[in-house]
Amino acid sequence: MCEKDRQSRKEGRINHSGIKCMCCKTVFDLASFAAHSDNRTQRPSATIFLSDGRSLLQCQMQMMHASKQKNFPHIRLKGDLTQHQSDTICSICQDGGALILCDHCPSAFHVTCMGLEDVPEGKWFCPSCRCGICDHSEYNHDVEQFTKTTMFSCDQCEGEYHVGCLRGERLQQLGSCPNGNWFCSKKCLKIFYHLCELIGKSNPTSAVGLSWTLLRWGSNDNSDLGRFALEAMAEHHSKLCIALDVLHECFVPMTETRTQSDLVADLLFNKESELKRLNFWGFYTMLLEKGDELVSVATFRVYGDKAAEMPLIGTRVLYRRKGMCRLLVNELEKLLCSLGVERLLLPAVPQLLQTWTTSFGFTQMTSSDRLELSKYSLLSFSGTTMCQKLLGAAKTVSGVPADTYEDIVSSSK
Numbered sequence: 001m002c003e004k005d006r007q008s009r010k011e012g013r014i015n016h017s018g019i020k021c022m023c024c025k026t027v028f029d030l031a032s033f034a035a036h037s038d039n040r041t042q043r044p045s046a047t048i049f050l051s052d053g054r055s056l057l058q059c060q061m062q063m064m065h066a067s068k069q070k071n072f073p074h075i076r077l078k079g080d081l082t083q084h085q086s087d088t089i090c091s092i093c094q095d096g097g098a099l100i101l102c103d104h105c106p107s108a109f110h111v112t113c114m115g116l117e118d119v120p121e122g123k124w125f126c127p128s129c130r131c132g133i134c135d136h137s138e139y140n141h142d143v144e145q146f147t148k149t150t151m152f153s154c155d156q157c158e159g160e161y162h163v164g165c166l167r168g169e170r171l172q173q174l175g176s177c178p179n180g181n182w183f184c185s186k187k188c189l190k191i192f193y194h195l196c197e198l199i200g201k202s203n204p205t206s207a208v209g210l211s212w213t214l215l216r217w218g219s220n221d222n223s224d225l226g227r228f229a230l231e232a233m234a235e236h237h238s239k240l241c242i243a244l245d246v247l248h249e250c251f252v253p254m255t256e257t258r259t260q261s262d263l264v265a266d267l268l269f270n271k272e273s274e275l276k277r278l279n280f281w282g283f284y285t286m287l288l289e290k291g292d293e294l295v296s297v298a299t300f301r302v303y304g305d306k307a308a309e310m311p312l313i314g315t316r317v318l319y320r321r322k323g324m325c326r327l328l329v330n331e332l333e334k335l336l337c338s339l340g341v342e343r344l345l346l347p348a349v350p351q352l353l354q355t356w357t358t359s360f361g362f363t364q365m366t367s368s369d370r371l372e373l374s375k376y377s378l379l380s381f382s383g384t385t386m387c388q389k390l391l392g393a394a395k396t397v398s399g400v401p402a403d404t405y406e407d408i409v410s411s412s413k
Helices: 030-036 056-066 163-168 186-198 227-250 263-268 324-338 350-358 367-372 404-412
Strands: 012-015 018-021 151-153 160-162 202-204 211-215 284-290 293-303 307-315 343-348 385-390
Touching (some): 056 227, 160 163, 227 263, 227 284, 263 307, 284 324
Parallel strands (some): 307 343
Antiparallel strands (some): 151 160
């Protein structure tokens, strides 16, 4: 319909391939159908209506509100996690057996996976529970009191830091928990800032007719968002639901034993958890699209400039063996290089290990490599082999002014 006079411009019928125009019998995607009716808009779903009078955008909004994927405020301050049930599998290899337990969080590990010869005596803390400056683990559990031993995490690399250590190193003089986002360094802020700028935008690839889009469900309270932001969220939600269908098509069902939930859905919709290996707040979803049609999906998380992980990548059956996976990986590697990230990690299943190492340039990680990155809660699966690829890390991040870090930190205090 025309946005001004609400008169019908074109009529069509939805089929498996798109919208078939009644006048010319051509099948269009949403944007092309809107353009075909001389109704050029950035949000074609708002001007395409079903026979019952609802716009496609209204349908998307209803789907989003009816879904179980809710957003909650991100918890940055580290509170008392000792009351939570300890994990029953190793956070490194994802297998069970005899495990040592962290005395601060529910995480569990094999002695050998942590590079230890024997079970530690007394209290033991996992690498991700240690301050990124002093490497000590004791902290103030009371989130109501902001002291020098209060510990909180960076919104990008997810590293944890004591307030006193930040003050002592003269990195940041914090008198209270920051409002909004907080970052441990300029590098982390620039990465976060750049990724946020890309969310929801279509970007060309080296292949004609194919583009990639970055999405992230996030974990913010959206009750005060304006209409246009909610409409964008509804469209993102719809795309993530389609991405979930694609990954379900590519992988066997993955039900997490601890939560009895769909692990892939938890990942795509950034579900948080007190258990670090199930905390997916930092993940992004990268879509490879042909018009409005979803071709391939990859999930990734960036741990500052040190490493990024890509635990899941899948291509629709219709587009397999056509180089779509390689194209998406190449675009992700370009993005990570522009962010200055040093390496990309992924868990390879046995039947694809040779493909990743010979065709994509990855190498199997050694035990020492994995131990070096043990402070990062990398998502892996039982029976997989963790691989890595060193990237040509760029020195600068495009489009981010040098004074951005100071401006944002000041506004978030």
